[in-house]
Amino acid sequence: MSGTMTRRGAMLAGAAVLAAPSLSQAQRGPDPRVLRFVPQASLSNPDPVASVAGVSVNHGFYVFDTLYGVDAQMRPRPQMAEGHTTSDDGLTWTIRLREGLFFHDGEPVRSRDCAASLRRWGDRDTFGRTLSAAVAEWQTPDDRTLVVKLKRPFPLLVDAIAKPGTVPAFIVPERLAATDAVRTMPEIIGSGPYRFVANEFVAGAKAVYTKFDRYRPRQEAPEWTAGGKVVNFERVEWIIMPDQATAAAALQSGEVDWWEQVSADLIPLLRRNRDIAIANGDPAGYMGVLRFNHLHPPFDKLKARQAVLAAIEQPDFMAAVTNNDPTAFNVCHSFFPCTTPYGRAPSPDPMTGGGLDRARALLRESGYAGEKVTLLNPSDFPSIAPLGLIANDLLTRIGFNMEFVTTDWGTVIGRVNNRNPPAQGGWNLYPVWWSGMGIVTPTQNALIRGQGAGGWSGWYESADMEALNERWLSAPTEAERMAIGSQMQDIAFRDVPTVPLGQFFIRTAYRRSLTGLLEGPRPVPWNIRRA
Numbered sequence: 001m002s003g004t005m006t007r008r009g010a011m012l013a014g015a016a017v018l019a020a021p022s023l024s025q026a027q028r029g030p031d032p033r034v035l036r037f038v039p040q041a042s043l044s045n046p047d048p049v050a051s052v053a054g055v056s057v058n059h060g061f062y063v064f065d066t067l068y069g070v071d072a073q074m075r076p077r078p079q080m081a082e083g084h085t086t087s088d089d090g091l092t093w094t095i096r097l098r099e100g101l102f103f104h105d106g107e108p109v110r111s112r113d114c115a116a117s118l119r120r121w122g123d124r125d126t127f128g129r130t131l132s133a134a135v136a137e138w139q140t141p142d143d144r145t146l147v148v149k150l151k152r153p154f155p156l157l158v159d160a161i162a163k164p165g166t167v168p169a170f171i172v173p174e175r176l177a178a179t180d181a182v183r184t185m186p187e188i189i190g191s192g193p194y195r196f197v198a199n200e201f202v203a204g205a206k207a208v209y210t211k212f213d214r215y216r217p218r219q220e221a222p223e224w225t226a227g228g229k230v231v232n233f234e235r236v237e238w239i240i241m242p243d244q245a246t247a248a249a250a251l252q253s254g255e256v257d258w259w260e261q262v263s264a265d266l267i268p269l270l271r272r273n274r275d276i277a278i279a280n281g282d283p284a285g286y287m288g289v290l291r292f293n294h295l296h297p298p299f300d301k302l303k304a305r306q307a308v309l310a311a312i313e314q315p316d317f318m319a320a321v322t323n324n325d326p327t328a329f330n331v332c333h334s335f336f337p338c339t340t341p342y343g344r345a346p347s348p349d350p351m352t353g354g355g356l357d358r359a360r361a362l363l364r365e366s367g368y369a370g371e372k373v374t375l376l377n378p379s380d381f382p383s384i385a386p387l388g389l390i391a392n393d394l395l396t397r398i399g400f401n402m403e404f405v406t407t408d409w410g411t412v413i414g415r416v417n418n419r420n421p422p423a424q425g426g427w428n429l430y431p432v433w434w435s436g437m438g439i440v441t442p443t444q445n446a447l448i449r450g451q452g453a454g455g456w457s458g459w460y461e462s463a464d465m466e467a468l469n470e471r472w473l474s475a476p477t478e479a480e481r482m483a484i485g486s487q488m489q490d491i492a493f494r495d496v497p498t499v500p501l502g503q504f505f506i507r508t509a510y511r512r513s514l515t516g517l518l519e520g521p522r523p524v525p526w527n528i529r530r531a
Helices: 002-018 054-063 111-122 126-134 157-162 244-253 264-271 302-311 314-322 356-365 385-398 409-415 463-474 478-495
Strands: 034-038 068-070 076-078 081-086 092-097 135-142 145-150 194-196 206-211 235-239 276-280 286-292 372-378 401-407 429-435 498-504 507-511
Touching: 034 244, 054 194, 054 206, 068 157, 076 081, 076 157, 092 111, 111 126, 111 135, 111 145, 126 135, 126 157, 244 264, 244 507, 264 276, 264 507, 286 302, 286 314, 286 385, 302 356, 302 385, 302 478, 302 498, 314 385, 314 498, 356 385, 372 385, 372 409, 385 401, 385 429, 401 409, 463 478
Parallel strands: 034 235, 372 401, 372 429
Antiparallel strands: 068 076, 081 092, 092 145, 135 145, 194 206, 206 235, 276 507, 286 429, 286 498
8 A cells, every 4th residue: 555655646746746727827826815725625515514524614614603612722712602601500591692793694693593503503413412402492582692591401502502623503694594404505694704605606616705894803812713703815715626736736836825635645745845834734633434324234233343343454544644654643543533632542442453354253243145335435535535445445355245436525425414225325334534623522523422313424323322421411520521431432332333544634735925824623714814
């Protein structure tokens, strides 16, 4: 594998010097009013709740705002909210909105918009569903007051609606929040610092944002998704460049300003350019995983899932997505990022002492009858596609009858929501990564939560896991929460809802003429200037 990756890197590096970027000559040269950004993947769905894809969530931070953000210590901070109070019994939370908040259509932001948005978010997000189950009523006594009446105490309420990972609790107009959570809203209107320019959106090619002049930034210094969101560009253009060599050449020539996720093969090339800076993305990295569909054979059988877990050698997967750079990944036998408090391997470690022989024995014990196994893999997503290639080879060697379906990321995202059998448009497994910050605590970690039909695609169901989650939410101390989190991870390794492939770090690259890029879990556009 390392030889293959090296040859590919050499070819791409050569191509990057010669490739002609797919931008017109008229576009060349930086416009001081325009930021040109190459996102991680095509924006196929601009509704971050319906999509849940990382690229859609990143887009969401341009267009929408949240009641609370988080700082670099992951502490919730008021954003659209002025603040909140909590009753002595913990059952009533009163959140007061800041004055002067407007949506992009000119309508003021009202508490009923917030209530409707949180209800929709709670139908889709892992942490949100947990919160919604504890809510008795969302009350809106006046336009700036949201009252949350709870059935039981939920001390992490503000943490839930502040989190930047997975699906943030973005606020939209009430009429749009009435859209079913799995269907795309008919309009993309928020109250964030940028407007989405719908008539310039070309799925798979381009997305455009223009500055919202009525946005009122907070006065605090910006930090992660909290503080003052001051934007200094009149216009931001997302230019989709699935070809890595083209993106590298465009960044070097100055035709784009910022490339969100650089292929590991091209890091050495870009480091040689003094006009380009290289930095890490999400500080908690990314967790590569294989996700099983628990509804259909063969992975409705525990031992078939255990067979895959037994055969996994994480360095093989991690080397493929980091170009064998040992500083860019961690072997991480955990369902949590290994640089965060819950990211510890259990003892004994179920990911050691296995191997192909053990995997083949487990597959025989599962009763596997040779049925076709459909593995979906996005060819246009360079930090995911290698995971699928290695998984397909590994599962073939274990003894699965593989159908390797290579397609674009947008099609993968659409198909993994299909619950039909694979022969009717469904699937059996697919590789993906999660932003580390999206899975740092047990309750928000979709990799392990057992919410069944209401949970993440794959639809793992576990009453044991959900009972422990309820205990975690009500635990009074961090030490007790850590102990319960360890028990939840033990259940996950027992049931194998997902297979962890390791923790890795994706570099981002930008022209040194840009200043003020904020560290954090999302590539946000505020605070950035052109020198």
